Amino acid sequence: MNHHTMKTNETDTTTATATQSTKSTVLLSIDKIRPNPNNPRRSYDENALAELAASIATHGLIQPIRVRAAEQGGYIIVCGERRYRAVQLLGQTEIEAIVDAAPADERAIFDLALSENIQREEMPSLDEAEAYKAAMQTLGGDAAAVAARFGKSEQYIYYRMKLNELIPDVKKLLRENSITLGFAMELARYGKDLQKTICKD
Numbered sequence: 001m002n003h004h005t006m007k008t009n010e011t012d013t014t015t016a017t018a019t020q021s022t023k024s025t026v027l028l029s030i031d032k033i034r035p036n037p038n039n040p041r042r043s044y045d046e047n048a049l050a051e052l053a054a055s056i057a058t059h060g061l062i063q064p065i066r067v068r069a070a071e072q073g074g075y076i077i078v079c080g081e082r083r084y085r086a087v088q089l090l091g092q093t094e095i096e097a098i099v100d101a102a103p104a105d106e107r108a109i110f111d112l113a114l115s116e117n118i119q120r121e122e123m124p125s126l127d128e129a130e131a132y133k134a135a136m137q138t139l140g141g142d143a144a145a146v147a148a149r150f151g152k153s154e155q156y157i158y159y160r161m162k163l164n165e166l167i168p169d170v171k172k173l174l175r176e177n178s179i180t181l182g183f184a185m186e187l188a189r190y191g192k193d194l195q196k197t198i199c200k201d
Contacts, residue, residue, distance in 0.1 A: 026096070027095070027096060028075060029093060030084075030088060030092065030093055031093075033074065033097070034074060043126075043127060049082065049085055053087070053089040064080070064095075064097050065083050065084050066078040066079040066080055066100065068099070078100060080097075124175070125181055126166075126175060129161050132146060132150075135149070143158065162185060162188040163184060167196060169199050170195055
């Protein structure tokens with residue numbers, strides 16, 4: 001079966017998607033889809049989204065997003081919120097998606113979203129730090145398990161998580177690229193009062 005015969009109109013698949021193979025691609029209405037509130041990625045670069053939108057406009061959506069059926073109706077994004085936002089920018093009303101056969105548990109959804117962001121979409125360092133912290137809590141504080149799950153070293157996990165110790169003013173500077181990641185990591189070694197003093201200077 002080729003790619004085109006696997007696609008079908010959303011009105012024909014709304015009731016069928018719960019039993020479809022996870023490999024089946026369907027067309028879903030944008031207004032039936034909403035972002036996952038637990039997505040570890042919290043920020044999106046507008047210029048990068050515009051570039052992705054331009055690429056999709058020229059070449060089409062190379063990889064469908066992945067969604068799951070929501071209990072209250074519609075769909076929640078499991079992977080691909082960046083692509084979803086880019087398609088919205090283009091004003092398109094439908095998007096290709098893979099619908100999970102059954103709702104995954106929240107931990108599995110979090111893992112999928114985190115893995116995609118880290119491996120494919122250059123996740124902002126602060127979002128990554130918060131995501132690793134959440135993963136550590138989910139896995140009972142086992143840094144080795146977190147490192148193994150996401151293909152990173154334990155040292156890297158701890159290094160990134162230090163960013164969670166930054167005060168809000170410093171985090172804002174980092175998000176705005178007003179300071180480098182290296183400088184932010186140096187500041188994270190100091191207490192909050194000293195961070196405030198340095199930030200004022």
